[in-house]
Amino acid sequence: MKTLELVFFDAGGGHRSAANALCEVVQQQNRDWDVQLMNLQELFDDMDVLRRLTGIRSQDIYNLSLRKGWTLGSTYVLPVMHATIRMYHSEQVKVLRKYWSGKRPDMVVSVIPNFNRALFEAMREALPGVPLVTILTDMADFPPHFWIEQQPQHLICGTNKALQQALAAGHDRNMVFLTSGMILNPKFYEPVELDRVGGREALGLDPDMPTALMMFGGEGSAKMLDIARRLNDSNLDVQIIAICGKNKQLYAALQSMPRRIPLHVEGFTREVPKFMRLADFFIGKPGPGSISEAVTLGLPVIVECNMWTLAQERYNAEWVEEQGVGIALKSFRKGIVDAVARMVDPVQRGRFQEFVARQKNRAVYEIPDILEQILAASSS
DSSP states (O other): OEEEEEEEOOSSSHHHHHHHHHHHHHHHTTOSEEEEEEEHHHHTGGGOHHHHHHSSOHHHHHHHHHHHTOOTTHHHHHHHHHHHHHHTHHHHHHHHHHHHTTOOOSEEEEOOSSOHHHHHHHHHHHSTTOOEEEEOOSSSOOSSSSSOOSSSOEEEESSHHHHHHHHHTTOOGGGEEEOSSOOOOGGGGSOOOOOHHHHHHHTTOOTTSOEEEEEOOTTOOTHHHHHHHHHHHSOOOOEEEEEOTTOHHHHHHHHTOOOSSOEEEEOSOSOHHHHHHTOSEEEEOOOHHHHHHHHHTTOOEEEEOSTTSOGGGHHHHHHHHHHTSEEEESOHHHHHHHHHHHHHSHHHHHHHHHHHHHOOOOHHHHHHHHHHHHHHHHHO
């Protein structure tokens, strides 16, 4: 049996979600692998500067920033964060080297950015010959030192953009792999007999009215309330399923909002695929996971990209426009009503749906085969 160490952390929900989805598919495929999860943040807790100063982990502050919308200037924050990471680099390598001193995995798989240099250098000393595979869970890199480092390792990319970035950084083409998209939970591929009429009526919605699924990640966003109010004040015949995640304040505000349009408010849920299947289009932040989930379930998307957008997510909005699967606005505040008007129009929505249907993302099922190929090559 081969042992795979899968490295993740909880800054944002996508890294843990990707790790869990891969584990689930490996089990479904009956691979002869022992997949062990390693939360890097827990290993590096003693080096967490913000935790030392405030008692709060960096990942928790990051998630709070997402919930509050404190993301202005993320392009300028990243160099500061990378400088801090470099300051503790030697200590990170030492901690990782000690962690692996009593272990011998056959492969280390990273689904995290920022720390792949430390992983590589520690493995070179503690695990010589063991391959490091980094799976980008963003649609593109945001160089330097985000996902792609200039070191001999394997990379798995979900878009041609990321592939070209890896090659431009000097990586061997034989060590860079392209999948058909981002890692998604297998739930998004399950065949489902859907009663859209009954499902919408159970939520208190009109079975025949165009329906938006609005979601801004697991932490929610105050923007959701503003969007709901603007659509409520418009003359559009539209209704909303709003998923607030862990944001209880947002949930309460949406529940108590005076409304003209039908609105179903949901808190944290593991039934996102069900709600997406009841919708006609998606409104949210340009996260790689939420965009990919919506498109996989046939929904055109409306996203926003401006100076408040996380630097590593800005290409995702470009991808939406490039692929023709939706609309990327510069401002929800100024453009959401017009964008939703286009989605409410069945002819215009139909054009977007044609491009959505061309996307065939099966990455979570493709990646185990790629890992098997790398394992075979490393043991030969």
